[in-house]
Amino acid sequence: MALLSLQNATLRFGGIVALDDVSLAVEPGTIAGLIGPNGAGKTTAFNVITRLYRLESGDVTFDGRSILRTPPSRIVRLGIARTFQNVELFPTMTVLENVLVGAHTTSLFEREANVRRSALETLDLVGIGNVAHLPAAGLPFGTMKRVEMARALVSKPRLLLLDEPAGGLNHEEVEELALFLRRLRDELKLSVLLVEHHMNLVMRVSDHVHVLNFGRTIASGPPAEVQRDPKVIEAYLGGELEGAA
Amino acid sequence: MRRNAPALVAVAVAALFFALLPFGLSDYHRGLAASVAVYLIAILGLNVLTGYTGQISIGHGAFMAIGGYTTAIMSHYHNTNLILTLPLAFVITFGCGVLVGLPALRLSGVYLALATFALAVSIPQLPLKFSKFTGGSAGISASKSVSNSWLYGVSWSTAAIAFLFTWLVLRGRTGRAFRAIRDSEVAATSSGVTLAIYKTLAFGVSAALAGVAGSLFVLATNGFAQPNEFSVTLSLKILVGAAVAGLGSLWGVLLGAAFIALLPTLSASAPLIGSAHGQDVVFGLFVIVVMILLPTGVAGLIPRLRRLRVKA
Numbered sequence A: 001m002a003l004l005s006l007q008n009a010t011l012r013f014g015g016i017v018a019l020d021d022v023s024l025a026v027e028p029g030t031i032a033g034l035i036g037p038n039g040a041g042k043t044t045a046f047n048v049i050t051r052l053y054r055l056e057s058g059d060v061t062f063d064g065r066s067i068l069r070t071p072p073s074r075i076v077r078l079g080i081a082r083t084f085q086n087v088e089l090f091p092t093m094t095v096l097e098n099v100l101v102g103a104h105t106t107s108l109f110e111r112e113a114n115v116r117r118s119a120l121e122t123l124d125l126v127g128i129g130n131v132a133h134l135p136a137a138g139l140p141f142g143t144m145k146r147v148e149m150a151r152a153l154v155s156k157p158r159l160l161l162l163d164e165p166a167g168g169l170n171h172e173e174v175e176e177l178a179l180f181l182r183r184l185r186d187e188l189k190l191s192v193l194l195v196e197h198h199m200n201l202v203m204r205v206s207d208h209v210h211v212l213n214f215g216r217t218i219a220s221g222p223p224a225e226v227q228r229d230p231k232v233i234e235a236y237l238g239g240e241l242e243g244a245a
Numbered sequence B: 001m002r003r004n005a006p007a008l009v010a011v012a013v014a015a016l017f018f019a020l021l022p023f024g025l026s027d028y029h030r031g032l033a034a035s036v037a038v039y040l041i042a043i044l045g046l047n048v049l050t051g052y053t054g055q056i057s058i059g060h061g062a063f064m065a066i067g068g069y070t071t072a073i074m075s076h077y078h079n080t081n082l083i084l085t086l087p088l089a090f091v092i093t094f095g096c097g098v099l100v101g102l103p104a105l106r107l108s109g110v111y112l113a114l115a116t117f118a119l120a121v122s123i124p125q126l127p128l129k130f131s132k133f134t135g136g137s138a139g140i141s142a143s144k145s146v147s148n149s150w151l152y153g154v155s156w157s158t159a160a161i162a163f164l165f166t167w168l169v170l171r172g173r174t175g176r177a178f179r180a181i182r183d184s185e186v187a188a189t190s191s192g193v194t195l196a197i198y199k200t201l202a203f204g205v206s207a208a209l210a211g212v213a214g215s216l217f218v219l220a221t222n223g224f225a226q227p228n229e230f231s232v233t234l235s236l237k238i239l240v241g242a243a244v245a246g247l248g249s250l251w252g253v254l255l256g257a258a259f260i261a262l263l264p265t266l267s268a269s270a271p272l273i274g275s276a277h278g279q280d281v282v283f284g285l286f287v288i289v290v291m292i293l294l295p296t297g298v299a300g301l302i303p304r305l306r307r308l309r310v311k312a
């Protein structure tokens, strides 16, 4: 059974159909890529899953149960954690404090010292233990993305939603990210829904790729298959996909 | 622990200072020093709400009025021990704060400021409506009055407890949830922070501290609770004190409280314009100058000084 699934999800903003009868699934222990040109509805899908947006019709299930009645602040308790495309940190707090907020749901009745240790371990895991005590504002963009990743991971999620984690990273950092995502899947047994424009990264790490265009599913399947799909190539005007082979 | 060492030393020194201070003061100045403690408690309260959760209130005088009337009424009708009226005021104003916090969930920024302003205007007028019970505009007095030495001891002890309480509330998970809400409601929600719970909790804690300050405020005015003591100016004064102290940090509250408690008195003796009605002008000028020089308040100086020391 799929860990997460959207079933015939539809959501409109005025005249724009941001999600048009979209059905997609994330199998447990896999990385699912979610791609599509700008405005395709990828971030909207994340906001629907985390209950920031309300679907007009269709359903979202996690672990087989509908989550459309779950309040937004309870989503992380179910085991779904996310990052944001444009980075939503707590700028006046330190990096460590940001991650400690991520541990909000796991820290009730837990000793502060233990919570701190787990936050610091998570910062080490994403490779930024050295900036723990710096203010989150003013860090390089790539580092901020890692803080968000740590803040999501510290809640011990089963499903991680990553919105363009490679945005603003250089070549080397993207390679590191690819390794890291595989580690999350293979060692920590996490499932990941990955929104990304970096085609090469998506095609390499994903077990399954889902393609949206103007809110509609235009392809869904293994990366090699999706890459060759004429509709996908057309949506991307050929350009971006070729470099990915 | 070692990170907290300078803070602990500072608190210990302050405690010793305030324990010894009354011996060096005249009776009048003891009363004045007690009023610093009263404002300190109110500023702590406003700081929890506005500084830590980012919800603006210009109505804290209303909660002070509720706390103050609690003390006066309980003492007047039931002869309740004055010290016991303080925790009672705490509980009652906590409840009032939560009640105000619930509708405030739908408001933010200027709209919340206006709504709390309306509270500051209307709540102190309520006693006029129930003047049989509350004494109307003439006010109601506690069954006994207290000396300035008593006031000094009780106010500063309460201030110390209030400071410790606030520090404990803010230092861990709850304080982080407050600040997370201030910084990003979306990210806080996604991290599992329920906005409604923490915003109303902040309102409750904040109002409770203001309520206790109101109780002491009434005791400091000969035990008399009167509507016009709790004018809008009082609310604004607390806001000025919180801004001078520095929002979102606890380390400036003493200076913020001293600023609003002592400056009006000091301004009156300013040469040329201070006397008669000039003291308000002097006070206003000081507020403007301080806000220009210290836009992040006294507490904002601490990181600045730390950076200087690192460079040196």
Ligand SMILES: Nc1ncnc2c1ncn2[C@@H]1O[C@H](COP(=O)(O)OP(=O)(O)O)[C@@H](O)[C@H]1O
Residues within 6 Å of the ligand: A013, A016, A017, A018, A036, A037, A038, A039, A040, A041, A042, A043, A044, A045
């Ligand atoms: N809160 C909103 N209000 C109005 N329109 C929105 C909102 N969120 C997304 N949209 C629109 O929905 C469409 C999909 O956006 P989005 O999901 O952000 O795309 P992307 O695939 O680039 O992440 C876009 O046309 C966008 O303008």
Ligand SMILES: [Mg+2]
Residues within 6 Å of the ligand: A042, A043, A044, A085
């Ligand atoms: Mg997007």
